[in-house]
Amino acid sequence: MEKEPFSHRIRRIASNNLPLTVIIVAAVLLELTMGVMYYAAQRIINDTMQKLVETEMDAIYLGICNKFAKVEVTVDNLAWTVTDDMKHPDSLKRATYQLVEHNPELLGSCAACIPNYYPEKGYWYEAYSVRHADGSIQSFEIGSARHDYTKMEFFKVPLESGVGHWCYPYNDDAGAKTRVITYGMPVRDSKGKIAAVLGADIPDSWLVNLLEESKSYRTTQRFVVTENGELVCGEESHLFKQLKKLIKSDADKQGYDMIEDQNGEKLYVFFHTIGGMTDWVLVSTVNDSEVFGKLWSIRMKLLTMIAIGLLLIGFVVYRSSRDLERLRKVNAEKERIGGELRVASQIQHEMLPKSHYQQDDIEIYGSLVPAREVGGDLYDYYVRDEKLLFCIGDVSGKGAASAMLMGVMHSLFRAISAHENNPARIMQSINEESCRGNDSNQFVTLFIGVLDLPTGHLYYCDAGHDAPIILENGQLRHEACKAHLPVGVFADVKYEVQKTKLVPGSTLFLYTDGLTEARSEQREFFGLSRVEAVLQTCGTLSPEGILTKVTDTVRDFMKNAEQSDDLTMLAIRYTPRVFESTLSETLVITNRVEEVAKYTDFMKSVMERLQLDTSFARQLRLAVEEALVNVIDYAYPSEIEGNIELHIMSDGHTLKTVIKDYGVAFDPTTQQMADTSLSAEERQIGGLGILLVRELMDTVNYERYDGMNILTLTKKLK
Numbered sequence: 001m002e003k004e005p006f007s008h009r010i011r012r013i014a015s016n017n018l019p020l021t022v023i024i025v026a027a028v029l030l031e032l033t034m035g036v037m038y039y040a041a042q043r044i045i046n047d048t049m050q051k052l053v054e055t056e057m058d059a060i061y062l063g064i065c066n067k068f069a070k071v072e073v074t075v076d077n078l079a080w081t082v083t084d085d086m087k088h089p090d091s092l093k094r095a096t097y098q099l100v101e102h103n104p105e106l107l108g109s110c111a112a113c114i115p116n117y118y119p120e121k122g123y124w125y126e127a128y129s130v131r132h133a134d135g136s137i138q139s140f141e142i143g144s145a146r147h148d149y150t151k152m153e154f155f156k157v158p159l160e161s162g163v164g165h166w167c168y169p170y171n172d173d174a175g176a177k178t179r180v181i182t183y184g185m186p187v188r189d190s191k192g193k194i195a196a197v198l199g200a201d202i203p204d205s206w207l208v209n210l211l212e213e214s215k216s217y218r219t220t221q222r223f224v225v226t227e228n229g230e231l232v233c234g235e236e237s238h239l240f241k242q243l244k245k246l247i248k249s250d251a252d253k254q255g256y257d258m259i260e261d262q263n264g265e266k267l268y269v270f271f272h273t274i275g276g277m278t279d280w281v282l283v284s285t286v287n288d289s290e291v292f293g294k295l296w297s298i299r300m301k302l303l304t305m306i307a308i309g310l311l312l313i314g315f316v317v318y319r320s321s322r323d324l325e326r327l328r329k330v331n332a333e334k335e336r337i338g339g340e341l342r343v344a345s346q347i348q349h350e351m352l353p354k355s356h357y358q359q360d361d362i363e364i365y366g367s368l369v370p371a372r373e374v375g376g377d378l379y380d381y382y383v384r385d386e387k388l389l390f391c392i393g394d395v396s397g398k399g400a401a402s403a404m405l406m407g408v409m410h411s412l413f414r415a416i417s418a419h420e421n422n423p424a425r426i427m428q429s430i431n432e433e434s435c436r437g438n439d440s441n442q443f444v445t446l447f448i449g450v451l452d453l454p455t456g457h458l459y460y461c462d463a464g465h466d467a468p469i470i471l472e473n474g475q476l477r478h479e480a481c482k483a484h485l486p487v488g489v490f491a492d493v494k495y496e497v498q499k500t501k502l503v504p505g506s507t508l509f510l511y512t513d514g515l516t517e518a519r520s521e522q523r524e525f526f527g528l529s530r531v532e533a534v535l536q537t538c539g540t541l542s543p544e545g546i547l548t549k550v551t552d553t554v555r556d557f558m559k560n561a562e563q564s565d566d567l568t569m570l571a572i573r574y575t576p577r578v579f580e581s582t583l584s585e586t587l588v589i590t591n592r593v594e595e596v597a598k599y600t601d602f603m604k605s606v607m608e609r610l611q612l613d614t615s616f617a618r619q620l621r622l623a624v625e626e627a628l629v630n631v632i633d634y635a636y637p638s639e640i641e642g643n644i645e646l647h648i649m650s651d652g653h654t655l656k657t658v659i660k661d662y663g664v665a666f667d668p669t670t671q672q673m674a675d676t677s678l679s680a681e682e683r684q685i686g687g688l689g690i691l692l693v694r695e696l697m698d699t700v701n702y703e704r705y706d707g708m709n710i711l712t713l714t715k716k717l718k
Helices: 006-016 018-083 089-101 153-161 204-212 238-249 288-351 400-417 423-435 527-536 543-558 593-610 614-634 688-696
Strands: 108-113 126-131 137-141 170-172 178-188 194-203 221-226 231-233 255-260 266-273 280-287 356-359 362-369 377-384 387-395 444-452 457-463 469-472 475-478 498-501 507-511 567-574 583-590 643-650 654-661 699-705 708-716
Touching: 018 089, 018 178, 018 194, 018 204, 018 266, 018 280, 018 288, 089 108, 089 126, 089 137, 089 194, 108 178, 153 178, 153 194, 178 204, 194 204, 204 221, 204 231, 221 238, 238 255, 238 266, 238 280, 266 288, 280 288, 362 377, 362 387, 362 543, 377 400, 377 567, 387 400, 387 567, 400 423, 400 444, 423 444, 423 457, 444 507, 469 527, 475 527, 507 543, 527 543, 543 567, 583 593, 593 614, 593 643, 614 643, 614 654, 614 688, 614 708
Parallel strands: none
Antiparallel strands: 108 126, 108 194, 126 137, 170 178, 178 194, 221 231, 221 280, 255 266, 266 280, 356 362, 362 567, 377 387, 387 444, 444 457, 457 498, 469 475, 469 507, 507 567, 583 643, 643 654, 654 708, 699 708
16 A cells, blocks of 8 residues: 655645644744744844943943043143242142132042152152032141152152053042042143142042943943953952953953853943043943843743643633533522621621610711621610710721621620720720731721710720711811721730710711712712711701711712722710709718718708608618718728718609719729629629619719719619
């Protein structure tokens, strides 16, 4: 059987595998196209690189030449002037002073005479003037055996050659006190003989800075060297040692060459002679990897992408059938997750207090609209011992993690505030608990307030939250808040309590940043000024009416824009009931046990006037007496006498007893009550008196105000 020709076999395989053939042909054409584009781009980049580097070197060359030329002309002209006035040493000192004075670019100037030129000055005489940092110029003589200028390059070369010369940078310890470059010009006396060298110093830093300017490439390194390869300016490195050999072998000292460094990386080396009064050469190097690295990286990425694309094309048919099944499963999983999030949202909503709450002296309305199914904002409030304890907060981030932390914050607030009335101490405890194991570094901005309902005194603590706004008599008042770090950042943060007072009828408005940072379709923030404008129009609206109006205004502002953050607001209106006393009596005693007898007579008189049932009156006297004795025993330090004021008032329906003293602060409402379920031996000492007062009275309220303890006991009359 005759063997099938190779070309026929290729055509047969191609016709039987047409999709594969198309992919292979497409891959080959793409690779050829990329190859042509790569080498064209490489040539363009190479030409551009050469022009950029040559332009940079031309600029540095011109900078050096201009600097040198200006100094050379100035010194050469002055050298002719000095020739006519060499009779006195001081003339040289004046010449150096004038040279520095009239040329701000010069750091210093010297006039170094040949040995014994002025016998009265000794073997060495060098007049020197230097410009100090403050702009002043000082002239002095520096020639000596220690500073033998006759052996220095700036003196020797001009003396031997008879023409000007730029010396290599050197440390001038006697004159300029820094590293300088000196141009020396021989000065002849009236007989035409060289009598001195006039020098001008410019700081070496000028040349160093010039070499570092205008680098188009990060890896560019520049050097100034002599024709023999000696380093004038630049870093002494392994690369310079390679360049030194290259410079010695390159006679032209122009154009560019390519070498490899010690790591095998290619370098472009450019040369440019400076000329003039120097034999210096400007050298600049650029790494090949920086010039063409991005191009090579792009090429490899494109090749990788093409290979991946071709594989995907071959794989797409196989995957399409499986993708449909996967899509069905994904939709089912999304529905399951959505159901769980709806349940989580319901649980989170049930953790919050009721949106609306009202009693005689307070009306509250709160709202929380999460940006997602669950949110990270929270608010809470409840009344205990005639005090409204409330908070509002914003957990960093969004989603399930923030919602979980929100639940923790809510639980901590409830647990800690149950036995604590100081918002700063509540905040302190919450912060310490939040920092334990906070590996995710989440934090919470939190505002905690305690409103004393009988007096309207508001105590609060702010941990990085937006300050509340008070609506008072038709005006807005921004309450100042001390800057504290949010909760959960550092465990050792010290929080401070602040206080203010709410007048009857005023409303405290609290919110999270989801209100001020709500965005319109044009991405404009709602802002605090719009919040203030809406609140100004609320007038006598109820808390619910205020929140409804603010919410509607925000929605009109956002229109169809997506809500980006949780929106939480809380409005608290203070409406204390006016207590119209039909009976008001006051007793002032000292903190002595014997004074209790006065109290007994006082209470009997009050009870008789109120015509109370004997058993009921006995309970009232017992509760008040227990509280009063507790104040007598503990309010003032031992052996210190202090007054205690007892004020009893009634409006016919309620009996209110107020005990005031200026002793040490003590809040009985936050103390742990005795556990009567335990035996006498098992119970801790104390707590029974507090339990008795709480059992007998309807409300027990404590407040520390202006250094005074104020304990208020109320009881509804039968």
